Amino acid sequence: MKVLVVMGSPRKGNTYRSVRKIEEIMRSRGDVEFEYLMLNDVNQSPCSGCLVCFGKGEEYCPLKDDAPAIEKKMHESDGVIFATPVYGMNVSAQMKIFIDRHSYIFHRPRFFDKKALLLSTTGVIGHREVLDYLQLVAGSWGFEISHKVGIITREPLPAETELENEKKLQAAANVFYSALLNKKRWTPGLKDLTMFRVQKAIFKNLADFSPADYNYWKEKGWLRPEAKYYTDVPINPFYNAVSWISEQILKRKMGKEILENQK
Structure with missing residues (x-):
């Protein structure tokens, strides 16, 4: 199984470490290949709102960046982890540019054979709102949302919060792994x-x-x-x-x- 991680954090901090923990747990259960797409390191231009992708098609987009290659990577995976820290009660700038550059998929959804895991980290609040937004995005694109997990990462981190985070990541990894094995599509609500x-x-x-x-x-x-x-x-x-x-x-x-x- 192949998992693509769309990493919205501009650095390898709490969000990155949380996903690596999920990777570790999933690898312990079976053969899983992880690829990390660090959005801060790819060439993605801010959407100009020209609407060409809506009217004529994404292949006519005047922006020449890595967006087509990024979509190809999502198609080549069995599942995608969308991960971002909370910035200003929303996703990171890198994640928002990624979403905007692929906004044509809201109109023309295509990932119905893919599973998605949503992850957000925050110091105190905002992770629920971010996870709801990511669920709207990934669900509209066709992904089946297997699980979503929010992690509190403020410093210093209380022992009970750290233990709760560990349990959340363990559960997320197990649910996502099982979802990837189950190729059956769930019934829509x-x-x-x-x-x-x-x-x-x-x-x-x-x-x-x-x-x-x-x-x-x-x-x-x-x-x-x-x-x-x-x-x-x-x-x-x-x-x-x-x-x-x-x-x-x-x-x-x-x-x-x-x-x-x-x-």
Whole structure:
């Protein structure tokens, strides 16, 4: 199994050491290969917001940096660990640039066969908010979130907090290792299904404005009336009905807006 670590910390400090501990535990359980992608050391330019990747496709991005190679590394892995310290109640600058440079994946998700582990370190607070944000990002990109773990690293670190951190990292490593062995995709929840239905309603009307998004969804078969989700997995009937209603409401609203704009 191959694990890619997307390291948002600009140095090999608490976040890095926490992931290395997870690596140590996972290696003790079986054959696992780790690759560390230190975002501070790669060439990634801040997104300029030109929207070319949305409309025409990411291959037309005017920024020539390592973003395509980074995406390739994610595809080549079985699982990805997204790790970042808390900076200003959010992810680090390096992690935010990484997310922004791959923001087209929010529109065209693609990592449905990958598992993700989310890790955040903080002196006192902010890790819950950061983990929620990373869950939104990785989940929207198609990753199955296996586990998320927040570590307190203030100095001096009380003995009980250090012990709690050890237990958290042990649990994270074990859950992630088991998830990588299990190739089966879990059943999506109501929020996941609603996200799919909302995007389906939106991108169905964007053939002219955003052809890259429209063509991607059409090629995947996601625009077909019978398409319920990105992947062929069991769907809760009640969740499916509720998300379908959301799609119909949005479709009617967009239809009215399109008619109004044509007047």
